[in-house]
Amino acid sequence: MSTRTIAAIAATLCITGTAQAQEVTLRLSHWLPPTHPVHTLGIEPWIQSLSEASDGRIAVQVFPAQQLGAAPDHYDMARDGIADITYTNPGYQAGRFPIYSLVEIPFHANNAVGGAQAMHEWYAPIAETEMSDVKFCIANPHDPGTFHSKNPIKVPADVSGLNVRPAHATMARFISGLGGGPVQVPAPEAREAIANGTADAITFPWNSIYIFGIDSETKYHLDMPFYISAQLLLINKDTYNGMPEDLRAILDDHCTPEWSRKFSEGWAENEASGRQKMIDSGEHTLYEPTEEEVQMWRDAAQPLIDQWKTDVGADAETLYQGYVEALERHDSRF
Template sequence: MKMRSLIATALVAALPGVACAQEVTLSFAHWLPPTHPLQPTGFEPWIESIKEASGGRIAIDIYPAQQLGAAADHYDMARDGIADIAWINPGYQPGRFPLHAIGELPLMMSDAKSGSRAFDAWYRTYAPEEMSDVYYCMTHSHDPGTFHSKEPVRTPADIAGKNVRPAHATMARWVSLMGGASVQVPAPEAREAIAKGAADMITFPWGSIFIFGIDKEVKHHLDTPLYVSSQAIVMNKDMVEGLPDDLRKVIDDHCTPEWTEKVVSGWVDAEAAGRQRMIDEGHTLYKPTAEDLAAWRESAAPLTEEWMASVNKRGIDAQAAYDAYVASLREAGALMGEN
């Protein structure tokens, strides 16, 4: 809540016969470039809807491109009030959010629009405990991504001996299981890692290869919805709890499974369009056979076992949580292999 907002409120309240209508200006930090499609198609319409629903009393200023802090620090920035609102990738802090990490398991989500709504609805059961030091708003996933490489990649055997920039901790573990080595850098630094030879391939959704300028570095692509990376919007808890009841309701009404699908839909479409652009620009796409997919699934099987073990350690029934997640995706028509 900005100081100018507090001063303005105090001055209005001091005028005789004038009711106080508190106004707030909030900061929203994310680490994507401002040209990323999620800002104009997702963040900005969401912010405008909040402004309209509040009668203009809530304004939100966007701070993109790591202006307020590094990508991996955005959760703590919201917790500590460095930003009022932050867009985070929980996978940038491995082990901290084990339940949320179910969204990182490969070969599960096939449709990121309805899948994001399903994931968000499922995670709301667990967010109050796992993200207890912030106000949890929503979770969404990008359009399913895959491997993009300097050399052909068709089966898990092609990962052995390669350096891979993974999307998150679960993908890093998968790369290790397949005999590769992970090069851990945030998305904004991925192009440099590949251009300088520190990484041979990357896991990204299709459109982001162009957004981050990596299309000149990788020409071979595994053509299947292999994984998603799941992000969340969280807010400073004291800020939200300090809002008047009517403004708090505006925030609550904009932090729902329905809104998570609205926010992510434009980004999903933009990412999906990148696949055809790859084809148009002469890149090589390899469609895995049923045998190939079985090999990918077999190589990924330990990841689910490890996820369950990490969740059981928190005193939560991992099998029940997993089954509920699968059921939520299935109901939304977003479970891979069933739509």
């Protein structure tokens, strides 16, 4: 074998080795079924775009349905590197992220698409402090949800005495303030709570009632865009910092307000479809509150805002106005 041939082989091995060293496989964990629109319409297109932008050098292996850990543990799983990326609901851990909990208070965001972009713009700088041990990437609210129940709920007084599965800690406080009893279980366990009588009602977006099989249990629905639950994609910092610079840049390009909007579009449309499905079925009763009744609900939610400002402290009003302005900027203010 000639010297020139040996040199050529050595050069090829060097290039291949370099390419292989720059390939990254990231583990993404979430707690939803793999058929859920967050998985099929949000996560999968995001992964595909990462692969295309990196010429296949960024691969993502997905672990759905709580395979790597329970739903409430996903923030710590990102922090501790149990997964490289996690789909996290901060509201599953009451009081841990007080500033972020503002997005959970009813009557702020009226749609998930503009709302996602607004939330990202507002919270990304805050996350550097409040979630400093992970990298914030994507905000993903669902289409505004409402009360779904075994018996009609029309006004705040109707919640008194009911056991209600809340979407998150903020809705749990709201239900308690109305005289109800929160039954705090993650979404994958919600159907069982309704079916076995542990809960009389649930706060959920519309089509998730079908996705989680709760449509046979709850036949009454309060027909208004009430609240949102805003999940996040979070990245382990060691994983991120250990990636080659060019791949970090590609990941950064997929952790933007525009990507939060794009990531949320499919799920929002899917959830909204559940409302019409209920109407068409003839098996469900939707109640649209009057203006006076909507105001009753808004008045009932005001203590949540007051308490949030107390919990956050000196900067609360500035932070609050920043969120409201971001929602207005993206046509998503209730």
